[in-house]
Amino acid sequence: MAEIAALHHLITRRRLLGAAGVGALALANPIWAETAIDLPLPGGPGARPITTGFPQKGPMILQRTRPPLLETPFEVFDKGVFTPNDQFYVRWHWAVIPTDIDIGKFSLTVRGHVNQTLSLSLNDILQGLPSVQLSAVNQCSGNSRGLFQPRVPGGQWANGAMGNALWTGVRLKDVLDKAGVKPGAVQVRLKGLDEPVVPDAPHFMKSLDIDHARDGEVMIAYAMNGEQLPVVNGFPLRLVVPGWYATYWVKMLSDIEVLNEPDTNYWTKTAYTIPDTPHASIKPGQTDVKMVPINRMVPRSFVTNIASGDKVNAAAPTTLRGIAFGGDSGVASVDVSIDEGKSWRPTTLGKDEGKYGFRQWQTQFTPPSPGKYSLLSRCTNSNGVAQPDTPNWNPAGFMRNVVESVDIVAA
Amino acid sequence: MFRKFLPAVILLGVASMAFAARAAPLELKSVKIDLPDSDRMFPDGPGSDAINNNCLACHSAGMVLNQPALSKQAWAAEVAKMINAYKAPVAAEDVGPIVDYLAGLKGAK
Numbered sequence: 421m422a423e424i425a426a427l428h429h430l431i432t433r434r435r436l437l438g439a440a441g442v443g444a445l446a447l448a449n450p451i452w453a454e455t456a457i458d459l460p461l462p463g464g465p466g467a468r469p470i471t472t473g474f475p476q477k478g479p480m481i482l483q484r485t486r487p488p489l490l491e492t493p494f495e496v497f498d499k500g501v502f503t504p505n506d507q508f509y510v511r512w513h514w515a516v517i518p519t520d521i522d523i524g525k526f527s528l529t530v531r532g533h534v535n536q537t538l539s540l541s542l543n544d545i546l547q548g549l550p551s552v553q554l555s556a557v558n559q560c561s562g563n564s565r566g567l568f569q570p571r572v573p574g575g576q577w578a579n580g581a582m583g584n585a586l587w588t589g590v591r592l593k594d595v596l597d598k599a600g601v602k603p604g605a606v607q608v609r610l611k612g613l614d615e616p617v618v619p620d621a622p623h624f625m626k627s628l629d630i631d632h633a634r635d636g637e638v639m640i641a642y643a644m645n646g647e648q649l650p651v652v653n654g655f656p657l658r659l660v661v662p663g664w665y666a667t668y669w670v671k672m673l674s675d676i677e678v679l680n681e682p683d684t685n686y687w688t689k690t691a692y693t694i695p696d697t698p699h700a701s702i703k704p705g706q707t708d709v710k711m712v713p714i715n716r717m718v719p720r721s722f723v724t725n726i727a728s729g730d731k732v733n734a735a736a737p738t739t740l741r742g743i744a745f746g747g748d749s750g751v752a753s754v755d756v757s758i759d760e761g762k763s764w765r766p767t768t769l770g771k772d773e774g775k776y777g778f779r780q781w782q783t784q785f786t787p788p789s790p791g792k793y794s795l796l797s798r799c800t801n802s803n804g805v806a807q808p809d810t811p812n813w814n815p816a817g818f819m820r821n822v823v824e825s826v827d828i829v830a831a
Numbered sequence: 832m833f834r835k836f837l838p839a840v841i842l843l844g845v846a847s848m849a850f851a852a853r854a855a856p857l858e859l860k861s862v863k864i865d866l867p868d869s870d871r872m873f874p875d876g877p878g879s880d881a882i883n884n885n886c887l888a889c890h891s892a893g894m895v896l897n898q899p900a901l902s903k904q905a906w907a908a909e910v911a912k913m914i915n916a917y918k919a920p921v922a923a924e925d926v927g928p929i930v931d932y933l934a935g936l937k938g939a940k
């Protein structure tokens with residue numbers, strides 16, 4: 421009991437100190453900015469402040485202040501396929517996040533089932549290994565969780581817990597080869613500098629199978645969109661796992677441990693698991709289901725230039741534009757429907773910036789008569805997988821990829 | 832108008848390609864920031880002291896206040912998860928009041 425009381429004291433002290441610091445900061449740089457937004461979450465609450473209070477970040481939808489959960493305002497996705505760093509969404513599990521990072525002191529450790537333990541400086545990584553570039557979508561496993569029905573607990577995101585960047589870095593394979601992976605290695609466990617507030621809580625770590633870690637695509641990024649990462653997006657190093665959900669994209673990556681047996685840590689084995697069913701979907705209340713770690717992403721598409729509630733001209737052509745991504749493969753096609761999915765027509769795809777990134781699409785449509793319309797967009801990826809027309813459901817609110825609808829009026 | 836712009840666009844294109852070709856590796860710079868905190872508390876009511884005292888060390892109140900209405904059973908499961916999986920040091924006598932508070936504030940109707 422005394423231990424718990426001491427811990428409470430420590431935590432309270434830490435909170436008070438933190439709050440005092442922010443009090444001073446708030447005068448110059450208010451967390452609560454001038455505007456708010458109402459996210460269309462069924463049953464609510466959808467009201468969120470737009471904050472400009474986070475360093476290195478522009479206007480963001482404030483889902484949680486500490487640890488930060490910041491959502492990208494959806495209009496950002498209409499501006500192009502690369503999401504600006506200062507509006508790239510942010511998601512942390514634990515509140516102890518280093519805020520003072522000295523690039524001369526930072527090191528990345530490679531240890532475990534290897535021939536040689538390494539401690540790599542940023543210079544070792546930037547100057548000593550071949551540099552690679554790749555555009556890839558980083559999407560939270562629970563992106564769009566707030567749209568699940570029935571609703572489920574967790575971060576209540578609309579569709580903005582995703583972003584696409586051009587990542588520059590080194591191959592994880594090259595780093596592992598430098599250490600020399602021993603025969604019998606099965607997984608690689610990745611850990612960042614963030615820490616839980618409560619000391620015995622599980623440190624955030626994720627593991628990839630050894631063959632995946634060595635596939636030459638998984639990379640350690642030191643730049644996004646040509647610049648160093650914002651601190652809240654994982655400066656100085658972040659794992660990039662193309663085609664896989666962002667839970668694997670460990671931020672502030674500082675420790676790589678090669679394992680000779682499967683990882684049993686909480687974050688790999690228990691958290692971030694999905695029903696082993698089509699679309700990771702089950703009926704609410706269903707429990708007799710095998711759970712597996714979340715893994716590859718699935719295709720999605722969005723209209724970005726028209727929002728629900730907008731009015732368009734009837735009997736005149738309207739431009740319809742959006743983004744799509746294939747998940748674990750490229751975008752083969754995006755089709756749209758204005759008649760509840762009875763008929764679909766193709767759209768024109770924009771420049772291909774790489775199979776793991778966003779791809780823009782565009783078309784024109786003319787409402788045949790005044791009235792209400794639902795604009796549907798459906799991405800089919802290059803593996804032939806298309807977005808489903810009914811929403812999935814699981815208790816964690818993971819992997820939504822139903823055909824989304826934008827409801828408008830033509831007049 | 833369009834023709835006037837064209838040479839400039841081509842020049843820019845050439846310039847940026849040349850830059851990309853001989854771009855030096857990115858130079859990282861040390862960073863020191865301050866993250867904002869939140870002093871938001873849970874609205875007053877039976878159990879608000881228990882939830883304010885136990886839950887705000889690990890996360891700000893907005894996380895909870897943004898949640899949808901959930902059944903009391905679902906709230907009990909959330910509180911249990913915080914204690915068992917995330918090791919929240921919640922005193923045993925505070926668990927009931929916290930669950931009741933959440934079910935009262937955000938219970939399924």
